[in-house]
Amino acid sequence: MNKLLEKLLSKLPYVIFFAHQKGGSGKSTTCMNVSTELSKKFTTTFIDFDNLQQMTKYNNNREEPMNSVVIKDEKELEQFLRNDKGLTIIDSGGYDSDLSRVILLLADMIIIPMSDSDNDIDGFGEFAHLIEKTFEIRTDSKAFVLINRIHHADKSTHRDLTKYVENTIINVFDTVVRDNKLHKRLLSTGQNVVEKQFFSKPSKEIQSLVQEIIEKA
Numbered sequence: 001m002n003k004l005l006e007k008l009l010s011k012l013p014y015v016i017f018f019a020h021q022k023g024g025s026g027k028s029t030t031c032m033n034v035s036t037e038l039s040k041k042f043t044t045t046f047i048d049f050d051n052l053q054q055m056t057k058y059n060n061n062r063e064e065p066m067n068s069v070v071i072k073d074e075k076e077l078e079q080f081l082r083n084d085k086g087l088t089i090i091d092s093g094g095y096d097s098d099l100s101r102v103i104l105l106l107a108d109m110i111i112i113p114m115s116d117s118d119n120d121i122d123g124f125g126e127f128a129h130l131i132e133k134t135f136e137i138r139t140d141s142k143a144f145v146l147i148n149r150i151h152h153a154d155k156s157t158h159r160d161l162t163k164y165v166e167n168t169i170i171n172v173f174d175t176v177v178r179d180n181k182l183h184k185r186l187l188s189t190g191q192n193v194v195e196k197q198f199f200s201k202p203s204k205e206i207q208s209l210v211q212e213i214i215e216k217a
C-alpha cells in the first residue's frame with residue numbers, strides 16, 4: 001500500500017507542499033486544480049501561505065468551498081498537524097523563509113512546478129540542494145518537479161529536466177501541464193480546469209497528474 005493510503009487509514013496526516021523559491025512558476029494554479037480534485041477523493045484541508053492569498057480567494061469563489069485553516073506560524077502548523085487525520089495541501093509564496101523550511105521538513109510530498117523559462121530553472125539548483133539536506137532528516141519524503149506551462153508542441157523540456165535531476169533525489173512527474181488559457185481564469189470563477197471543461201486537454205492533464213500523485217505518494 002502506498003504512503004498516502006497507509007497514513008490516511010491510520011488516521012495520520014499526509015502533507016503535500018507546493019513549493020519553488022522562484023515566483024510565478026505555477027504553484028498556486030496547480031494547487032487550485034489539484035487540491036480541489038483530490039478533495040473529491042480524500043478528506044482534504046488546504047493552508048494558504050502565499051502572501052497573495054490566491055488559493056483562499058479561489059476557494060471563496062467556489063460553490064462548495066474546501067476545508068481550510070488559517071495558520072500563523074510554525075508552532076500553529078505543528079499543532080494543527082498533530083490533530084489532523086487527512087490530506088493537507090499547502091501553497092507557499094515564491095520565496096525562502098524559516099516557515100517554508102519547516103514545511104519542507106513536515107511535508108510527505110513536495111511538488112515543484114516549473115516551466116522551461118530561465119527564471120524558473122535559475123535557482124532550482126539551490127532549492128534542490130535544500131531539499132536534499134531536508135531529506136537527510138526526512139528520509140521517507142518525496143519530491144517531484146512538475147513541468148508546467150510549456151508550449152503545446154514542446155517535446156524536449158521533459159527529457160532535459162529529467163536528465164538534469166537524474167543524480168538527485170528529485171523526480172519528475174510523467175504528466176506535463178501545458179500552457180493553456182483555461183488555467184488563467186480559476187481564481188475569479190472558483191472552478192478548476194476539470195470542472196470548467198471536462199474533455200479539454202488541460203482537464204486531461206490535471207486528471208493524469210492527480211492520478212500520478214496518488215500512485216506515487
Ligand SMILES: Nc1ncnc2c1ncn2[C@@H]1O[C@H](COP(=O)(O)OP(=O)(O)OP(=O)(O)O)[C@@H](O)[C@H]1O
Pocket residue numbers: 022023024025026027028029030050052092093094095148149150177178179180181183184185
Ligand atoms: N499551465 C498554465 N497555462 C497558462 N497559464 C498558467 C499556467 N500555470 C500558471 N499560469 C499562469 O502563470 C501565472 C503565475 O502562476 P501562479 O500564480 O500559479 O504562480 P505561483 O508560483 O503561485 O506564483 P507566486 O510565486 O507569486 O506565488 C498566473 O497568471 C497563472 O494564471
Ligand SMILES: [Mg+2]
Pocket residue numbers: 027028029050052054092093094
Ligand atoms: Mg502563488
